[in-house]
Amino acid sequence: MQQEPAQDLDRDPDQELRRERAYHDACRAALARMVEGAVEHVVTGEDVSASGADAEVLGYRLRSRAKEMRELPEGPLFFGKLRFGSGEHAGQSYRIGRLRISAEPTAPPLVVDWRAPVSRAFYQAGPDAPQGVAVRRRFGWAPGSRGDSADLTGWEDERPAAGESGSGTLLAREIERPRVGPMRDIAATIQPDQDDLVRADLGASVCVQGAPGTGKTAVGLHRAAYLLYTHPQRIRRSGLLILGPNRTFLSYISEVLPALGETGVRQTTLHEEIARHPATGTDSARAAALKHDPRAAEVLRRALYAHVSTEAVRPLSLSDGTYTWRLSTAEMTRIVTAVRHEEPPYAVGRERVRGRAMRAVQLLAERRAGPQPAAWTRRLERSRAMSACLDTLWPKVRPEEVLAGLLTDAEVLARAAEGVLDPAEQRALIWTRPPRSHKSARWSSADLVLLDEIAGLVEHPEGYGHIVVDEAQDLSPMECRAIARRAAFGSLTVLGDLAQATTPWSARSWRTVLRHLGKPDATVVPLTTGFRVPAAVVDLTNRLLARLDADVPPARSHRADGELTLRPTADVPAATVDAVREALAREGSVGVLAADAQVAEVRAALTAAGIEPAEPDQLGARVAVVPASLVKGLEYDHVVAVEPAAVADGEERGLHRLYVVLTRAVTRLDVVHARPLPF
Incomplete structure (x- = not known):
């Protein structure tokens, strides 16, 4: 946190850039000290005199924190800056980054975490509600920067309190930057x-x-x-x-x-979260649909509780070695029926029957010989006679x-x-x-x-x-x-x-x-409002959206750039190879998306042409061939959509699948087709 005169924000651009780079160097040094300090705290914590349990908990927390600090990904330490002209933070300046950085634990932060309350103004301030922000600064970093200060290439200032609005070129450039590799965070945008x-x-x-x-x-x-x-x-x-x-x-x-x-x-x-076994079996389409139907829940509930029975109820007899205590058939039936009507979890119900039966026996014993010790209760409660009774009435x-x-x-x-x-x-x-x-x-x-x-x-x-x-x-x-x-x-x-x-x-x-x-x-x-899919692609997919049975509003794009090319052809594999070669002449990732049944043919055509496509899970590859069934959630700078009609015909909701395929493009979309287009 710093106080900065307003004129400092209007100084010579080269001098200001050097100043911001020097500040970033100071933040880098402070972060290094934070990592070292986290490791030192582990050593200190191991020597703390405390109970074994306390020391173990403290050591785990300190080691976890040190591990997290060491594993922080490399990258720029801040992406924005706020200078407040009024309000609670008047006269203060804050750099905004992905985590808090300070020279000392109790010192004011050099960088404020983007999640901190004060950081919200970076995302929300505007001419209509400036929130006291005099200047909002966005920093430009070289693509792929690992956090070297030399990669800080520039900045743009916006003055919400003065009525300035607009996203600026740096924000647009960051949103529209080509996608290669895993998904990036959007903390800056x-x-x-x-x-x-x-x-x-x-x-x-x-x-x-x-x-x-x-x-x-x-x-x-x-x-x-x-x-x-x-x-x-x-x-x-x-x-x-x-x-x-x-x-x-x-x-x-x-x-x-x-x-x-x-x-x-x-x-x-x-499925990984719930799996009790590997999924090695298959279902017919009809059976799968029925198993996913909500009516299945009632069928399963009935099947489970069908194991609970009062038809074979017998009197319960529990012997403590000196006397045998008995509960009648009517009493056991009443207990089971009452628990069943309460609808507890099945395992809880079994234990509830055990507990109530034991309580009834305790009352008999108290009337005859007074209160019994806890050991007596535990022994009868877990006796073979009790377990045998439960196995009949409420079996595991x-x-x-x-x-x-x-x-x-x-x-x-x-x-x-x-x-x-x-x-x-x-x-x-x-x-x-x-x-x-x-x-x-x-x-x-x-x-x-x-x-x-x-x-x-x-x-x-x-x-x-x-x-x-x-x-x-x-x-x-x-x-x-x-x-x-x-x-x-x-x-x-x-x-x-x-x-x-x-x-x-x-x-x-x-x-x-x-x-x-x-x-x-x-x-x-x-x-x-889309920030990834270009307007040309959105206009196309909105036409397809009108044919879907989905009550959702049409999308609109924030981006005016982007290209859409329709490639009618009699030779789909050859046209696909040509489209991929043209895409490789530009920057960014290339996703070749096809109906599952056509993936092998597309992959073979590319390989024969000297283009080795990657598998879908090989992130960072220039070219990947991806079946339509696996492309949901992914994105590529350039998409080559192969034979849309085959995707649409490939499954019951094929038009929805095609909608997914066509909206994976970040910058350019090529549609290669021999059959009429479904939109």
Whole structure:
């Protein structure tokens, strides 16, 4: 933090650039001392005289902090600057960066974290609400800079208090910079509507309906970083989870949170989060749709609680060695019936029956011989007679046993599905080649969702304080329920675009998704202004949007640049090679996107032409061939979309998949086609 006279901001440009570079050098030296200090604190902390548990906790925290400091990615230490002319911070100047830097722990910061309250003015100040900001400065850094001060190339100043507005060339250049490699953070370019979402309260669940290129994924990740900064103890205690659609996508976004100074956040897919077994089985399209249908939840609930029975109730007899205590059939039936009506988790219900039966025995003993010691109670409570009684009335079950029983036995399924699924739907679910037992079953990915549902009925899973769910438009109702169980006492950031919904069970409304996620009152916020996809591409995809069954507003682009080229041809492989060669003559990444069935042909054509394309998960490659089914969430500077009609015909919601393919381009889009275009 510094006080700077107004005239200092209008000095000779070369002198000002040298001054900012020198300041950056000072920040670099201070950061080095912070890293060294974190390591020294580990050594000091190990010598602290305390209890073993206290020393272990302190040592873990210090080592974690030192590790985080050492693993900070290299890069510029600040990207902006504020000078306040009025208000609480009048006369003060602040550099804004990705983390706080100070010469000493108690000294004023040299760089203020972008998440700090004072930093909000950097994103929100404008002519209508200057928030006391006299000057907002944006710094220009050489692309790919690792934080060398010489890479600071310039700056632009804007004076909100004087009525100046406009994004400036540096902001536009940073937004439009070619994409090569993993996703970058947007801390330097967050827009006001994005900032509102990023800084939403921890207790608020938010759904972002984001058109392509509006930065919804970046908003979700920056909100995660903001919550970790604002509520460090609560979030680290309860946990924060990032859920993406696939591993390729997670690799693409993996560097964003570390770049913002946050490491150790769990980033995974829903199926990896819930998987109890490898998904080695397959389902018919009909069976998969039924397993993802919300009606499956009621069928599973009935199947599980069908194991609870009062038909075989016998009197309970517990002997303590000197006397036998008995509970009648009527008393045991009453206990089981009462617990069953309370609908606790299945495992809790079993223990509740045990506890109430034992309490009834205790009352008998107290009336006969007075209060009994705790050891007496524990011995009878865990006796073989008690366990045998429970195994009859409320037996232990494994989710695999329950589901295998449903899918192999038509009579069991018929009883559980009566009035819920019709006979034809039940037949579609029955395994045609049942395994010998649940232990040898080959579970499908949809089965894993059902197993998680049953496991959640048996015992509630451990939850998270906050979950960020990306590409949520593709979640089935049963997948939503799996997330809801893990967010029962936390909040959600739900990200997606209904126009990009490609699964057969995709919802047509966010309200439906939010209801299944257990957050029906979450706020739905649309982002319609794109900062990634050029206007020429957006105009094209808006024409396709009109044909989709998605109630979303048309997108608009912040960018006037960009190119769109339609390449009709009789030889698609040859035209694809030509388009890729032309793209390679320019800067940036090239994504060749094709229907899954055409990927091998496209890859072979490029290889034969001397172009070695990378796999989708090889981030940073100049050219990658990507199946349409895996491209969601990714972006490339130049996209070559191969035969759109084949993408549209490839699946039930093929037009939605095509919409995804066409909106992956950051700067240029080539559409190679022999068949008529679907838009």
